[in-house]
Amino acid sequence: MKTTFLRTVAAIALLGSAMAHAQNYPTRTITMIVPFAAGGPTDTVARLVAQSMGNTLKQQIIIENVGGAGGTIGAARVAKATPDGYTLFLHHIGQSTAPGLYRKLSYNAIDSFEPVGLITDVPMTLVAKKDFPAKDLKELLAYVKANKTKVTYANAGLGSASHLCGMLLQTAIGVDLTTVPYKGTGPAMNDLLGGQVDIMCDQTTNTTSQIKGGKIKVYGVTTKTRLASMPDVPTMNEAGVPGFEVAVWHGMYAPKGTPKPVIDTLSNALRTALKDPVVKQRFADLGTEPVADARARPEALKAHLKSEIDRWGPIITKAGQYAD
The missing domain is CATH 3.40.190.10 (Periplasmic binding protein-like II)
Known part of the structure; x- marks a missing residue:
C-alpha cells in the first residue's frame, strides 16, 4: 500500500511539473534539426516555417543542419534528445523510407518521435x-x-x-x-x-x-x-508515364515523451504559420502550398507516416537498394 501510494504521489508530481512546464513553454530558444545540408529544399521549408512559428511562440527557432546517411543521423540525434519541446525535427518523405532502406537504425521511425503535423506536399x-x-x-x-x-x-x-x-x-x-x-x-x-x-x-x-x-x-x-x-x-x-505520382511531403516531430500540452502548443503554432500570407506566398513561388489545416495536426502526420512506410517498403524491396 505504501509503495503504491508513493508511486501515485510521484506520478502526480511529475504530471504537475509537466503541466507547469507546458504553461510556461517556451521560455528560451528552440532548435529545429534539419537532416540535410543548408540551402536544400527541406532546409528552405524549415526556415520559412521556423520564422513564422517563432513569431507566434515569441521565441527564436534556430535551424541546425545535421546531414548525412539520408537524414538518419539527424533523426537519431532528435530521438535521443531531451523531450522538453526545445528540440524539433523537420524531415521529408525520407522518414517513411528509412525503415526500408537502412537495415540498422538506432531509432524507430514512428515510436521514437511525437508527431507535430504535416507541412506541405512538394x-x-x-x-x-x-x-x-x-x-x-x-x-x-x-x-x-x-x-x-x-x-x-x-x-x-x-x-x-x-x-x-x-x-x-x-x-x-x-x-x-x-x-x-x-x-x-x-x-x-x-x-x-x-x-x-x-x-x-x-x-x-x-x-x-x-x-x-x-x-x-x-x-x-x-x-x-x-x-x-x-x-x-x-x-x-x-x-507518357501512366500513374507516376509522387510528392515529397514534409512533417515536424519532437522526441518521444514530449508533453502533450507542448505538442499542442507547437501544433497550433505550426498551423498558424501555414496560414501566414508570407509563408503561403513563398511556398507558391516554389511551386507548392501548405497542407490543409486538418492535415497539420499530430494525428494526421502519424497516420500518414504509417501509410507511407507501408507504401514504400515493397518498392524499396523490389529495387533491392539498401544501406547498412
Whole structure:
C-alpha cells in the first residue's frame, strides 16, 4: 500500500511539473534539426516555417543542419534528445523510407518521435541538363532506352527525394540507369547545371527558379494535375508515364515523451504559420502550398507516416537498394 501510494504521489508530481512546464513553454530558444545540408529544399521549408512559428511562440527557432546517411543521423540525434519541446525535427518523405532502406537504425521511425503535423506536399519535376537532346518526355524516354548505359541520373544520395523518384522512374520505364549519387541536392544540381550529368528528378522548391531561368530543361511534374506555377509543363501521367505520382511531403516531430500540452502548443503554432500570407506566398513561388489545416495536426502526420512506410517498403524491396 505504501509503495503504491508513493508511486501515485510521484506520478502526480511529475504530471504537475509537466503541466507547469507546458504553461510556461517556451521560455528560451528552440532548435529545429534539419537532416540535410543548408540551402536544400527541406532546409528552405524549415526556415520559412521556423520564422513564422517563432513569431507566434515569441521565441527564436534556430535551424541546425545535421546531414548525412539520408537524414538518419539527424533523426537519431532528435530521438535521443531531451523531450522538453526545445528540440524539433523537420524531415521529408525520407522518414517513411528509412525503415526500408537502412537495415540498422538506432531509432524507430514512428515510436521514437511525437508527431507535430504535416507541412506541405512538394511536387517533383523530371529535369535534364540544358542541352539534353530530347525535346519532350516521349523523346526522353526513347533516348534513355536507346542509350541506357550512357545516360547518367543524378540524385542527392541514398534515401533522398531524388533517389526515391529515380527508383520509381526506372521501375516505371523498365530501364536501369547509371546513377550518380551526391552528398546533397546542391552538388547534384550544380553538376546538372554544368552538364556533368544528364537527368535528375527533384523537388520544385529546388528546380522552379532554374527552370524559369532557362538553365535546365523540364519534362514533367509528378502531380495529378498541372502546377499553377508551371502551367505549360505536363504531368508525367499525361506525358507518357501512366500513374507516376509522387510528392515529397514534409512533417515536424519532437522526441518521444514530449508533453502533450507542448505538442499542442507547437501544433497550433505550426498551423498558424501555414496560414501566414508570407509563408503561403513563398511556398507558391516554389511551386507548392501548405497542407490543409486538418492535415497539420499530430494525428494526421502519424497516420500518414504509417501509410507511407507501408507504401514504400515493397518498392524499396523490389529495387533491392539498401544501406547498412
